[in-house]
Amino acid sequence: MDREKAVEMLNKYVKMPHIITHSYAVEAVMRALAKKFEPDKVDLWGLAGLLHDLDEDLVDWKADMSLHGPKTVEVLKENNFGNEEMYHAILAHNPANGSKITNAFERAMYAADPITGFINAITLVYPDKKIKSVKVKSITKRMSEVRFAAGANREAMKSIERLGIKFPEFAELALNAMTEISDVLGL
Template sequence: MSEPLTREKANELLHKYVKADHYIVHMYAVEAIMRGLAERLAPEDVEYWGIVGLLHDLDEETCDWKNDMSTHGPVSGDILRKEGYDDQVLIDAICAHNPESGVIAHTTLQYAILAADPMSGFVKAVAQIYPDKKLASVKPKSIKKRFNETRFAKGANRQFMMAIEETGITFDEFILIAMDSMKKISDVLGL
């Protein structure tokens, strides 16, 4: 068994394997949401859940996901194992954010990452339609309204976002957790 993966080491891995700023910022946003969800669902595992969020797209620039989506997630697992981290719970959670990887969410952690990934982009998209493009201006009702507009941020999978309800968190509460979590790092996110 490998040593536990710390947040510091996870961040080093992120920067080793991912170079595009927009991917890195996205992963910081998902990390923040995962930490917020952990505070509510698994307070003893906030750091671990954050690492899942931080590394969920570790293979974004390494795998051939545009031609074979099933590689997105498993390649992250390969990277982690190569780097000396064989934590199967972590790897399965990363894979679960992409059902095409073959891992279908069935744990609270897996449902959380499945939902947090598209929610981060959705909240960002809503913020960007405000004149100041700031998270501080976004209201929960705006997110709910835009959620029902299928043409708005159409790449954000609504079904995946709704998977949060499998954890016992309502979608309304999820909106608040996501917004509050992302606001805490709004300077990093440029929002």
């Protein structure tokens, strides 16, 4: 499994630029989480993050939400890419497909997906719109403002605590991971 092929697939199947940047953000957060929870699988966790939304333009979301995830797995198999562990983690980010979270890798995917959009939204309310200006405190504070970035699933982000890490620590880890690739993210 090499990253170059993953990036190639990402650019082939995903048309919307904001989904591509989102994919890079989730990759960065997943790599940071792997370093903490499964240091021997940093590349695998990162690739799952990078490819988790590969089917974004291939499924009709409004018609059937449950296809988001399974379609990505189908495409990855067609391309001879990935392994079962990765497929399960990708499926886990969308409970609507019937998947259940059974391990740390899957839990990390479920929580990493929404926190990237959440941090993105928080960055954009800062006067300079720069991620380097964002404080961990504003991430934790915004968690309780239900109408702010309402699409970012609070329960999913908070559920990282089941891995024995407190939410503020997760927020800091995600913020740092995204800040490292701020040029890629345009933040």
